[in-house]
Amino acid sequence: MISRFKLPFNFDPEALRSDLDRISPxxxxxxxxxxxxxxxxxxxxxxSRGGSTRQLASQSVAQLTFADTPLLERCPYVRxxxxxxxxxxxxxxxxxxxxxxxxxxxxxxxxxxxxxxxxLHIPVTTNPxxxxxxxxxxxxxxxxxxxxxxxxxxxxxxxRGADDRIHLVIDCELNxxxxxxxxxxxxxxxxxxxxxxxxxxPEELQRFRQAVLKDLNLQRRLRETDDRESFIRLLVGLGRxxxxxxxxxxxxxxxxxxxxxxxxxWID
Amino acid sequence: xxxxxxxxxxxxxxxxxxxxxEGKPFVDWCYLGAQRFEASFFEQTMGKCMARPFNLLFxxxxxxxxxxxxxxxxxxxxxxxFIFHMSRCGSTLLCQMLKAIPTNVVISxxxxxxxxxxxxxxxxxxxxxxxxxxxxxxVSAMGQPRLGGEQNFFVKFDAWNTLxxxxxxxAFPDVPWIFLYRDPVEVLVSHFSNRGAHMIPGVLTPxxxxxxxxxxFSMRPEDYCAKVLASICSxxxxxxxxxxxxxxxxxxxxxxxxxxxxFFKLRCSAEDLASVQAATKRDAKNSSTTFQSDSQQKxxxxxxAIRDAADKWLYPIYEALEAARELQPAVx
Numbered sequence: 112m113i114s115r116f117k118l119p120f121n122f123d124p125e126a127l128r129s130d131l132d133r134i135s136p137x138x139x140x141x142x143x144x145x146x147x148x149x150x151x152x153x154x155x156x157x158x159s160r161g162g163s164t165r166q167l168a169s170q171s172v173a174q175l176t177f178a179d180t181p182l183l184e185r186c187p188y189v190r191x192x193x194x195x196x197x198x199x200x201x202x203x204x205x206x207x208x209x210x211x212x213x214x215x216x217x218x219x220x221x222x223x224x225x226x227x228x229x230x231l232h233i234p235v236t237t238n239p240x241x242x243x244x245x246x247x248x249x250x251x252x253x254x255x256x257x258x259x260x261x262x263x264x265x266x267x268x269x270x271r272g273a274d275d276r277i278h279l280v281i282d283c284e285l286n287x288x289x290x291x292x293x294x295x296x297x298x299x300x301x302x303x304x305x306x307x308x309x310x311x312x313p314e315e316l317q318r319f320r321q322a323v324l325k326d327l328n329l330q331r332r333l334r335e336t337d338d339r340e341s342f343i344r345l346l347v348g349l350g351r352x353x354x355x356x357x358x359x360x361x362x363x364x365x366x367x368x369x370x371x372x373x374x375x376x377w378i379d
Numbered sequence: 380x381x382x383x384x385x386x387x388x389x390x391x392x393x394x395x396x397x398x399x400x401e402g403k404p405f406v407d408w409c410y411l412g413a414q415r416f417e418a419s420f421f422e423q424t425m426g427k428c429m430a431r432p433f434n435l436l437f438x439x440x441x442x443x444x445x446x447x448x449x450x451x452x453x454x455x456x457x458x459x460x461f462i463f464h465m466s467r468c469g470s471t472l473l474c475q476m477l478k479a480i481p482t483n484v485v486i487s488x489x490x491x492x493x494x495x496x497x498x499x500x501x502x503x504x505x506x507x508x509x510x511x512x513x514x515x516x517x518v519s520a521m522g523q524p525r526l527g528g529e530q531n532f533f534v535k536f537d538a539w540n541t542l543x544x545x546x547x548x549x550a551f552p553d554v555p556w557i558f559l560y561r562d563p564v565e566v567l568v569s570h571f572s573n574r575g576a577h578m579i580p581g582v583l584t585p586x587x588x589x590x591x592x593x594x595x596f597s598m599r600p601e602d603y604c605a606k607v608l609a610s611i612c613s614x615x616x617x618x619x620x621x622x623x624x625x626x627x628x629x630x631x632x633x634x635x636x637x638x639x640x641x642f643f644k645l646r647c648s649a650e651d652l653a654s655v656q657a658a659t660k661r662d663a664k665n666s667s668t669t670f671q672s673d674s675q676q677k678x679x680x681x682x683x684a685i686r687d688a689a690d691k692w693l694y695p696i697y698e699a700l701e702a703a704r705e706l707q708p709a710v711x
Contacts (some may be wrong), residue, residue: 320437323437324492325388326694327388333433334412336432337432337433338432342432342433362436364433364437365436366435366436369436373429376396376398
């Protein structure tokens with residue numbers, strides 16, 4: 112099982128920071144897992160069960176439904192960021208580990224990938240002296256990137272720098288759109304993928320290829336990666352988003368065929 | 380895309396290949412973006428492009444007429460000069476020297492260009508006028524500025540395209556050209572260690588060189604190769620008075636800064652000249668070593684069959700080229 116994975120989205124850290132400026136210091140509340148940290152670990156909710164800005168937890172209030180908090184109104188770029196995600200959002204929070212603070216090693220068993228949930232981290236502010244260890248590996252997350260992290264593995268964070276480390280943390284429900292961006296090892300971890308295989312449709316891929324050739328923006332996005340695997344994920348994901356359903360295997364096949372055709376191009 | 384509906388559609392794209400679909404010529408376009416043709420051959424640049432996953436799955440394929448529209452909306456640079464050659468005679472080095480000036484674009488042995496010139500072998504009804512139009516369009520598409528600041532544009536043709544000089548001159552009557560050649564034994568020795576496409580009957584049709592297929596296959600390979608080279612050299616000798624200049628391998632590399640830059644009417648800064656000189660320090664095919672003539676090594680490797688074929692088919696024409704070259708006035 113993959114412990115971490117960077118999704119092919121990039122957000123503007125500057126714009127996220129200007130949203131942070133709209134939050135007053137007294138709105139930040141201390142994280143509920145008080146046993147796990149030393150120093151200052153706080154957060155604000157932009158979306159929570161019950162819709163309160165101060166509600167950072169989900170489990171303890173499971174009877175309430177998720178709702179946007181008044182804070183989301185004030186944060187235009189967070190709204191824009193969230194609109195990228197074509198899936199049902201559960202909680203959305205800014206979590207801050209203040210300079211000099213640490214979160215001790217622990218596991219979050221409640222984050223159930225198998226139950227169809229996914230937690231994404233988008234770093235907003237960080238510094239080189241933040242040490243984040245996941246499953247005994249140091250992981251560096253840069254502002255504006257979007258990461259899936261398997262936090263059911265042991266992890267700990269120490270902010271040894273002079274600046275706060277603030278992440279936008281999004282919990283969402285896994286759906287096909289989201290699966291399209293995930294590596295097969297992850298996407299293949301549930302039965303939903305079984306039905307995905309039935310979506311194999313070389314014709315749909317063919318139609319999507321035609322559509323891309325008419326759309327300069329899609330072309331630009333697809334040119335962002337030269338890595339074959341992430342290209343295929345991006346391709347399948349963008350296809351899904353626009354209603355073209357085909358599988359990663361369809362993309363693999365098409366690329367292999369094109370490669371072969373290119374090699375044999377002079378043989379008439 | 381049957382017609383160009385939006386100019387932006389082809390911005391940054393380049394014709395990668397010609398192909399025929401239901402008897403009609405088509406262009407396979409590849410996205411190149413703001414990239415220079417750095418590699419020694421056009422095909423190497425295309426090969427690199429095809430290593431990118433996007434380019435494998437997304438290529439415009441258009442009827443050839445879209446090239447004409449593209450030329451009208453985005454005319455490429457006018458060619459500064461053409462390079463013809465007998466093959467294995469230093470033309471790669473010469474192109475590297477031209478390329479050393481950052482504002483020069485050099486397209487080398489591009490298959491789409493060759494395909495327009497040989498279209499009548501694929502579709503016999505192709506007329507000369509069509510080939511001339513196609514050649515102009517494809518050259519224009521190749522000569523698009525890609526980085527900004529490009530000033531000069533050179534096309535190095537395939538060796539056998541020399542035979543099409545009259546047609547190329549009709550398409551581009553004002554473009555100065557050179558023909559580069561080398562001692563026949565040395566060229567043959569190089570081909571016999573790794574034969575070029577034109578040296579294998581059947582890869583290119585022998586009729587291109589005035590031989591029928593049966594004769595071609597019954598000949599000794601040395602004779603076939605020598606005859607192919609002889610037909611290329613004869614064409615150069617016949618046509619050079621019309622805008623051409625003969626250049627011998629023995630004059631490399633100094634002939635470039637000393638007379639060819641002037642022949643192509645390039646205005647060069649001291650810095651440009653220094654870059655051209657520096658390019659000679661890199662052997663065209665092995666970038667770690669300085670260019671050195673390898674005539675002696677080549678001569679030592681010649682077999683009797685190679686010497687016989689060279690004597691019989693090539694030396695008379697080679698000597699005629701040498702005599703004509705010595706009579707050429709200096710470039711003023």
